[in-house]
Amino acid sequence: MADEAAGSSPSRVHGKRLWCMVPERARIHMALTALQFSYAGQHVILRTVLNMGVSKLVFPVYRNIIALLLLGPIAYFLEKNDRPPLKFGHVMQFFLMGLLGITCNQGLYLFGLENTSPTFASAIENAVPAITFFMAALFRIEQVHLNRKDGKAKVLGTLASVAGALVITLYKGPTIYGPPSDSQYLNQSHSRLSLLGDAKEKNWTLGCICLIGHCLCWSSWIVLQVPVLKNYPARLSVSSFTCFFGILQCSAIAGIVERESQAWQIHSGGEVFAILYAGVVASAMAFAIQIWVIEKGGPVFVSVYLPLQTLLVALMASVILGEQFYMGGIIGAVLIVAGLYLVVWGKNEESKFGKERGEIPSMPADEGSFLFQSLLASSSK
DSSP states (O other): OHHHHHHHHHHHHHHHHHHHHSOHHHHHHHHHHHHHHHHHHHHHHHHHHHHHTOOTTTHHHHHHHHHHHHHHHHHHHHTTTTOOOOOHHHHHHHHHHHIIIIIIHHHHHHHHHHHSOHHHHHHHHTTHHHHHHHHHHHTTSSOOOTTSHHHHHHHHHHHHHHHHHHHHHHOOOSEEEOSOOSHHHHHHHHHHHHHHTOOSOOOHHHHHHHHHHHHHHHHHHHHHHHHHHHHSOOHHHHHHHHHHHHHHHHHHHHHHHOOSHHHHSOOSHHHHHHHHIIIIIIIIIHHHHHHHHHHHHOHHHHHHTHHHHHHHHHHHIIIIIOOOEEHHHHHHHHHHHHHHHHHHHHHHHHHHHHHHHTOOOSSOTTTOOHHHHHHHHGGGO
């Protein structure tokens, strides 16, 4: 037994050495790719359980309970010495963050996803960093220099992202690509979708409006984090309190609307898997990965990878759900991605210009940039 233990130790050490031999930049790229795969999988998995008939009001309750059970103990022990005393003002802020970041954010997302597709839900979410910038500029958290190329790029990128979201909402257009039309594939696709319970027509416009509301709530929550984290500098604890109040709010709403016990029951292993995936992978684990990537590579790295999620979702949705590609969605997605890159480029140029001129950044380092806050918030999408 001792020999086996001794023999296993060098193996673990060798594995750690191999991981350390990988360049840090490559590890960052690997982590970001894995992160976007996890979010892409969430879009498809949640759409699948919605097709099964899972309650859109009950699902967030279970999901956030899982996230809180993971984040709460970690926050308690790791931030025991950093967590300031809890005051009434903090409680009100956490309550508002739970309302915006979980109750409204996740609720609108599920309603929007049910009436559109995972591809378009992912595409619209690419506008969140740009919308966040617009709100941050409106509240003077982010400065905009219209006489410089970085300021013009940020404004143009914001307008492009909003225009893309409007195109997706108002213009569906002809089908550009769809699954093969042969009878065998159609029969297989019909059987698969029938099994999932996708029997009703989608209200595309209503779904897109819900997704736009989801992005607005998400961005508002991001902006709200700036003063909250400044007064309560314990990020894991803030996320835990947000989950706690989100659970209370979602439970109250679901308890009023979903009065039948059937809606609260978990009927299949697929629903269990979706709840665990959303709570563990798309919330708790994603939060830890993003914190590490931001620390090692900075927020620009994470933002550049966001469009990868849309491509991955499109591929997964086409293969698994048989979703079609429409002209309006493609045009809107291109505008959103272009706008995102303009905002990121403008922010990066502004940082370079500030360093050359010795200017004070538009947002203090202890509060973090709007992109940093955006990426922290995406862990509770």
